[in-house]
Amino acid sequence: MIDKKELEKMFEFHGHKCWASTLGFRAGLIALNKLGAKRIKSRGLYAVVETGYAHGAVCFLDGLQYVTGCTVGKAAILWKPRGKLAFTLIDAKQGKQIRIAYKFNPEIRERIANTQFMKKRAQGIPPHEIPDEEAWEAVNIILSASEEELFVIGEVESTDFIPPEEILGAQQCEICGEWVSLPYIRILGPKKVCIDCAGYEEGFEKGFEGV
Ligand SMILES: [Zn+2]
Ligand SMILES: [Zn+2]
Structure with a gap:
């Protein structure tokens, strides 16, 4: 279950309501649950993120940062830009990691593309100028889809990752x-x-x- 209050707090942090940050939020929660980890307050988790700078839907990363606590400001984000909505969440204390990627799902893709939100985005309207109810229409597609429809969820693996020294x-x-x-x-x-x-x-x- 997604905590709507937490989701709203994430939207506050992010600056607007959108489906891609919701996707990062859901993916981050799945990763935390699979690792048996909690959102960090200082250090302990690291996210190797495959989002880049020059593609759409990078809002994904803000949802992920919010929900895992792995923020740029904690030096807990490691960049591996591949233009993918994907990441590996590493729990350095437990020595475990998991990779999650957004699945290429034509049906979800089409449903998102047909929302007013995306039609307006295609016209160059910035997301914060799109009415809330139109943003929620797209967000709800992500909230109502199953994990399997949205993501490729890897196995929990052991890792020899050594955290950067402070x-x-x-x-x-x-x-x-x-x-x-x-x-x-x-x-x-x-x-x-x-x-x-x-x-x-x-x-x-x-x-x-x-x-
Ligand atoms: Zn966004
Ligand atoms: Zn100098």
């Missing part, structure tokens, strides 16, 4: 004077500086594709 401490860049977390300090001759002042390549370790 390194405390920071210092001032000796060129620009800004506050820099220690792992991002670079050595430039005698100086300790930030990456921008060092002129080094960016050091994103986690597959940030850049746009």
Whole structure:
């Protein structure tokens, strides 16, 4: 059962009501249940997300972040952009993970495409300007479908994932004077500086594709 109050809170967080964030919300709940895990308040779960930047329905990721607590702001989102509404939720404490992907289901796809919400989206109307009842029509398609109709749900597997270490401490860049977390300090001759002042390549370790 989907807790409608929680769903409304997710829509608040997301900024508008839509079917794709609802889909992420449902998928995240399934993953939590299968792992026997709870939404995180600080650390412990990580989501490797396959959504990218340049495709529709990426609202999926906000639903997932809200319901699992794996947010960008907890460094609990690891990017592996593939243009898919899919993710692997990792429970680092239990050493278990599960992958869930949105299923290519022509019937669901057609029902969503025929909603007023999607017709208006196709005309370029932003989602927050679409009336609530039209957004709910699309959301309800996702809520009323079965898990099997919506998702490819993987097995719970063991994982050897090692969570990124949280390194405390920071210092001032000796060129620009800004506050820099220690792992991002670079050595430039005698100086300790930030990456921008060092002129080094960016050091994103986690597959940030850049746009
Ligand atoms: Zn949305
Ligand atoms: Zn600097």
